[in-house]
Amino acid sequence: MTIHLRPLVREDLNAVLAIERVSFSDPWTRGMFLSELEPRGYNQAFGAVDTATGELVGYCFIWVLVEDEIHIANIAVRPSHRKLGVGRLMINEVIRRGKEAKAGGITLEVRESNTGAREFYRKLGFEEAGRRVGYYRKPFEDALILRLSL
Numbered sequence: 001m002t003i004h005l006r007p008l009v010r011e012d013l014n015a016v017l018a019i020e021r022v023s024f025s026d027p028w029t030r031g032m033f034l035s036e037l038e039p040r041g042y043n044q045a046f047g048a049v050d051t052a053t054g055e056l057v058g059y060c061f062i063w064v065l066v067e068d069e070i071h072i073a074n075i076a077v078r079p080s081h082r083k084l085g086v087g088r089l090m091i092n093e094v095i096r097r098g099k100e101a102k103a104g105g106i107t108l109e110v111r112e113s114n115t116g117a118r119e120f121y122r123k124l125g126f127e128e129a130g131r132r133v134g135y136y137r138k139p140f141e142d143a144l145i146l147r148l149s150l
């Protein structure tokens, strides 16, 4: 499988929503994604495309705070393409952008019960940096803050 990364555009939103809805119990809405695609100076979004089929198989939304931190607002891979290195490829791209922006680190929130994602981040070098009590709904749950130092 060959994957390439490219910027996300509005035409990707149906494919993004299809992945989002099977990936999260409290998925982002179309409106949330649309707002993230509006240029605000610090928000960036890219997708992972299966070169063989042209299909979108993953996406990543980040906030690049120059000389500060990169925040991963959303990341997911289509279930059919998980455990094949797509997530790692996207995180490596975030790391590249973070270094370019001279960011000190990459942060994100993850549901405490999301053991699969926590293991994924642990393998990529992220460490626990805090907790946000009651951060999530559907179901109500704490978030762990994870951070990778750059």
Ligand SMILES: CC(C)(COP(=O)(O)OP(=O)(O)OC[C@H]1O[C@@H](n2cnc3c(N)ncnc32)[C@H](O)[C@@H]1OP(=O)(O)O)[C@@H](O)C(=O)NCCC(=O)NCCS
Residues within 6 Å of the ligand: 023, 024, 075, 076, 077, 078, 081, 082, 083, 084, 085, 086, 087, 088, 089, 108, 109, 110, 111, 114, 115, 116, 117, 119, 120, 121, 123
């Ligand atoms: C978390 C997620 C993005 C990982 O993407 P992925 O493409 O499957 O990850 P990769 O294939 O690049 O995996 C990288 C490493 O993490 C490991 N890993 C990935 N998912 C894992 C899981 N569920 N359990 C244990 N290890 C896992 C892989 O085995 C691999 O380790 P290796 O290099 O030692 O073989 C994907 O599972 C997903 O979309 N989950 C649903 C959405 C979600 O939870 N997003 C994160 C919210 S904070």
